[in-house]
Amino acid sequence: MTETAFFDALLVVTMIGLAIWMIVVRDVFAAIVGFMAFGLLLSLGWLRIEAPDVGLTEIAVGGGATGVMLLRARGLARAGDAMNSVPSVPFRILVGVLAGAVALFLGALVVFPPAVAPTLAPLAAEHLASTGVGNPITAVLMAYRAFDTFLETVVVLLALIGVWSLTPDGAWGARPRVASADVPAPLLLLAQWLVPLGIVIGIYITWVGADEPGGKFQGATILAAMWMLVMMAGLRPAPALSSRRLRIALVVGPAIFIAIGVSGFHFAGAFLAYPDGLAKPLILAIEAGLLISIAAMLGMLLAGPPLEGDRP
Amino acid sequence: MSLLADLFTVAAVTLGLVFFVAGTVGIIRFPDSLSRLHALTKADNLGLGFIVLGLLPQCAGVFDALKLVFIWLLVQFAGATGAQLVARVLRREERP
Numbered sequence: 001m002t003e004t005a006f007f008d009a010l011l012v013v014t015m016i017g018l019a020i021w022m023i024v025v026r027d028v029f030a031a032i033v034g035f036m037a038f039g040l041l042l043s044l045g046w047l048r049i050e051a052p053d054v055g056l057t058e059i060a061v062g063g064g065a066t067g068v069m070l071l072r073a074r075g076l077a078r079a080g081d082a083m084n085s086v087p088s089v090p091f092r093i094l095v096g097v098l099a100g101a102v103a104l105f106l107g108a109l110v111v112f113p114p115a116v117a118p119t120l121a122p123l124a125a126e127h128l129a130s131t132g133v134g135n136p137i138t139a140v141l142m143a144y145r146a147f148d149t150f151l152e153t154v155v156v157l158l159a160l161i162g163v164w165s166l167t168p169d170g171a172w173g174a175r176p177r178v179a180s181a182d183v184p185a186p187l188l189l190l191a192q193w194l195v196p197l198g199i200v201i202g203i204y205i206t207w208v209g210a211d212e213p214g215g216k217f218q219g220a221t222i223l224a225a226m227w228m229l230v231m232m233a234g235l236r237p238a239p240a241l242s243s244r245r246l247r248i249a250l251v252v253g254p255a256i257f258i259a260i261g262v263s264g265f266h267f268a269g270a271f272l273a274y275p276d277g278l279a280k281p282l283i284l285a286i287e288a289g290l291l292i293s294i295a296a297m298l299g300m301l302l303a304g305p306p307l308e309g310d311r312p
Numbered sequence: 313m314s315l316l317a318d319l320f321t322v323a324a325v326t327l328g329l330v331f332f333v334a335g336t337v338g339i340i341r342f343p344d345s346l347s348r349l350h351a352l353t354k355a356d357n358l359g360l361g362f363i364v365l366g367l368l369p370q371c372a373g374v375f376d377a378l379k380l381v382f383i384w385l386l387v388q389f390a391g392a393t394g395a396q397l398v399a400r401v402l403r404r405e406e407r408p
Contacts, residue, residue, distance in 0.1 A: 186396035
């Protein structure tokens with residue numbers, strides 16, 4: 001017990017120290033690297049409170065994909081861009097106050113917990129069998145709170161539209177440039193050997209999410225990373241923004257989600273309600289569609305917009 | 313038998329930790345980037361290697377053990393590639 005308490009204390013102190021360093025450090029690159037390391041520590045923290053699903057998501061989406069996205073944005077930013085300048089003092093105070101308020105609120109909840117914690121956990125566990133999945137987290141995401149999950153994926157799509165809107169007029173519809181002019185040989189080797197393995201692992205993580213920690217978001221992040229490797233190594237160019245196949249891949253997941261959700265009115269009496277006995281296959285169909293769409297969204301987010309001078 | 317396995321685990325994991333500590337000290341203390349890179353990859357390679365080796369007797373089955381070895385191989389692959397890419401940038405910076 002004392003050993004784990006010691007480890008937890010060390011973890012928390014390191015995280016707080018790293019967080020402070022991340023804010024104070026001048027160099028944007030160093031701050032991003034710190035952010036990625038912070039994601040790693042945070043996922044260790046989630047593991048310590050026995051939330052491996054959240055830990056996996058944090059390490060894949062929070063630390064990994066977001067960190068790489070920040071690095072990519074920094075690479076694309078030009079000298080005069082806002083990303084390379086220090087924000088104004090009032091802005092920094094505002095951010096500090098808002099973040100501090102959230103931290104204080106969460107801290108108060110931990111220090112002064114309600115006498116009886118409000119929980120739906122027993123209710124959720126009781127009806128787990130009727131959803132057809134064994135992992136309660138997946139049941140919450142895909143059955144009890146499917147609407148939230150739907151909105152989460154649409155948010156990623158909106159973010160992609162935001163990135164695409166940065167495309168210069170003349171370059172609209174072009175392919176984003178990802179590979180450098182001369183691709184290093186080790187990177188090429190990595191892309192050729194790792195990508196087949198990574199695709200298997202990504203699909204495995206999604207599939208195993210039904211009964212064990214894992215799921216489409218984590219799996220899709222791995223698939224997106226593999227796709228990014230392929231693009232960076234120049235094995236395949238990024239698809240053109242106007243590509244029909246890309247657009248279909250982006251919307252197939254949300255479209256299946258909406259279709260099954262709306263048909264829930266007819267067959268089960270509510271939006272996103274699954275008919276008895278069909279929950280598992282319907283959830284699998286949605287997860288498969290979302291896996292493709294989220295991987296495509298994250299991959300294109302990482303690829304960024306086409307730049308000045310790119311022609312469709 | 314299980315005592316022997318536990319002893320092996322403790323010894324191998326400790327040895328792995330020694331490599332991680334040495335690698336960390338190297339990253340902090342070594343004067344130039346290439347040497348620091350060397351320290352980092354040694355920690356990845358031998359440190360993680362000994363920890364995985366030490367954990368093998370504790371695995372529930374062959375499949376779990378294979379997964380651990382596979383993770384080590386993946387880290388090797390990624391670590392070696394990353395080191396090559398960093399070294400490439402360093403060499404380019406050396407002769408502008």
